[in-house]
Amino acid sequence: MSVKDVWVRAVPPSQKITAAYLTIVNGSDEEIVLESASSEAAASVEIHEMKSQDGMMAMQRLPQLSVAAGSESQLKPGGIHLMLIGLRRPLTEGEPVLLKLMFGGGLELVVQAEVKR
Amino acid sequence: MKYRFWIYAVALILFVGISLVRGCSAPDGDPYKRDVGLSGIETSFSLKGPRGQVFQLEEHRDKAVLLFFGFLSCPDVCPMMMTKLSGVYSLLGDDRDEVLTVFVSIDPDRDTPEAIKEYLDYFKIPSIGLTGSKKEIDEVVARYKTYYERVSIDSAVGYVFNHTDHLYFIDRKGKVRSIFHAEDKNEKVAKKIKKILDEDALESGSALVTGKLVYVTKCMICHGATGAGDGPTAAKVSPRPRNFLTDDFKFVSGPQGSLPTDQDLFKIVTEGSYGTAMPSWKDLSEKERWAVIEYIKSLAPERWKKEDVHHESSK
Numbered sequence: 023m024s025v026k027d028v029w030v031r032a033v034p035p036s037q038k039i040t041a042a043y044l045t046i047v048n049g050s051d052e053e054i055v056l057e058s059a060s061s062e063a064a065a066s067v068e069i070h071e072m073k074s075q076d077g078m079m080a081m082q083r084l085p086q087l088s089v090a091a092g093s094e095s096q097l098k099p100g101g102i103h104l105m106l107i108g109l110r111r112p113l114t115e116g117e118p119v120l121l122k123l124m125f126g127g128g129l130e131l132v133v134q135a136e137v138k139r
Numbered sequence: 140m141k142y143r144f145w146i147y148a149v150a151l152i153l154f155v156g157i158s159l160v161r162g163c164s165a166p167d168g169d170p171y172k173r174d175v176g177l178s179g180i181e182t183s184f185s186l187k188g189p190r191g192q193v194f195q196l197e198e199h200r201d202k203a204v205l206l207f208f209g210f211l212s213c214p215d216v217c218p219m220m221m222t223k224l225s226g227v228y229s230l231l232g233d234d235r236d237e238v239l240t241v242f243v244s245i246d247p248d249r250d251t252p253e254a255i256k257e258y259l260d261y262f263k264i265p266s267i268g269l270t271g272s273k274k275e276i277d278e279v280v281a282r283y284k285t286y287y288e289r290v291s292i293d294s295a296v297g298y299v300f301n302h303t304d305h306l307y308f309i310d311r312k313g314k315v316r317s318i319f320h321a322e323d324k325n326e327k328v329a330k331k332i333k334k335i336l337d338e339d340a341l342e343s344g345s346a347l348v349t350g351k352l353v354y355v356t357k358c359m360i361c362h363g364a365t366g367a368g369d370g371p372t373a374a375k376v377s378p379r380p381r382n383f384l385t386d387d388f389k390f391v392s393g394p395q396g397s398l399p400t401d402q403d404l405f406k407i408v409t410e411g412s413y414g415t416a417m418p419s420w421k422d423l424s425e426k427e428r429w430a431v432i433e434y435i436k437s438l439a440p441e442r443w444k445k446e447d448v449h450h451e452s453s454k
Contacts, residue, residue: 031214031218033214033218033258033261034257034258034260034261035257036254036257036258037211037254037258038212039211039212039214039296040214040218041214041215041218065295066295068294068295068296070214070215070294072215072216074304074321078286078301078302078303079216079301079302079303079304079321080290080301081213081215081292081299081301082292083292083293083294099215099219100215100216100219100321103214103215105214105215105294105296106214107294107295107296108295139222
């Protein structure tokens with residue numbers, strides 16, 4: 023299992039909220055489940071999904087995210103994303119953010135996210 | 140028994156179906172439609188700008204406008220829209236300064252005018268952010284035939300808004316010419332905007348060409364080549380022909396000393412001015428009469444710059 027293309031959307035200094043995107047590649051033969059996440063840069067991190075239906079955009083929180091065996095899940099703009107709420111510091115382009123991903127079975131992974139627009 | 144079960148099942152499906160449709164319905168009960176059409180959108184409105192000042196859309200007719208609704212604590216779609224607009228502006232090239240982005244916040248409880256300004260400035264495009272009371276915002280939302288709903292979700296963010304992704308392109312006359320959506324490619328959006336700007340420039344250019352032809356053949360002999368009221372026959376007529384550059388106008392629908400509206404000018408051109416050498420030009424087509432008015436105003440562009448805005452709609 024690996025995580026790639028990790029980035030966080032840079033926002034103006036006063037913004038207290040942003041989104042993180044990444045791709046989870048599950049090369050194993052078992053389903054893996056992203057249960058929660060956290061970050062040194064935000065008070066809380068949640069999994070959210072933006073859904074667009076006939077031009078109506080609706081955001082909902084997902085309790086967890088499953089990635090089937092041998093497949094990958096892309097978290098990208100306009101779809102599923104990690105929402106960083108209560109930013110503790112301004113996110114500056116070029117200064118990375120650490121994200122901790124907690125998977126089912128006690129597996130934890132710390133990844134470095136690039137901050138970009 | 141089986142029969143009754145199916146009635147219940149169908150009733151339940153209908154009920155759920157209706158609930159889903161209602162979930163996406165406009166406040167007046169009409170089902171929400173993505174394709175709102177371009178006609179019938181009354182674009183003018185007034186909301187509060189970044190320093191709390193009143194912003195009226197119709198006072199910004201020197202630029203075309205890209206308008207959308209959103210809220211700042213939207214981490215995904217709204218920054219995507221702004222990033223998209225940055226991309227579109229860079230594709231617009233020389234036309235970049237012809238278009239003003241107007242962001243209307245639907246979250247007056249959280250989005251302060253200062254925060255909105257900082258947010259927009261971050262993306263470095265010509266833009267202004269607006270807000271107002273919920274009632275004021277709802278009125279604008281209704282005018283634009285769009286829709287949003289505030290939804291509480293189980294999240295540290297508290298509440299979010301479900302809203303549409305309409306990006307309205309409004310021309311200088313205040314007419315919606317196109318509605319773009321989130322999935323439209325930047326190239327497509329920029330191309331369409333450039334096309335509309337070019338068409339409009341051509342149209343107003345051709346009015347000026349027609350107007351100049353009319354002016355040179357009918358008006359110049361008295362009013363002069365530059366509009367200073369000093370044509371070859373000016374000295375022979377009394378009262379002297381109007382100097383369009385500096386004189387006050389006598390026949391104005393507004394207060395004395397104000398500039399005439401296009402309608403005022405049209406009346407004089409059509410009927411002439413009794414007791415002066417100004418004849419009636421009612422034999423010219425209406426199009427020619429409007430065109431010559433545009434041309435006369437173009438002789439003193441600074442003078443008519445602001446007034447144009449208010450009188451455009453009276454045609």
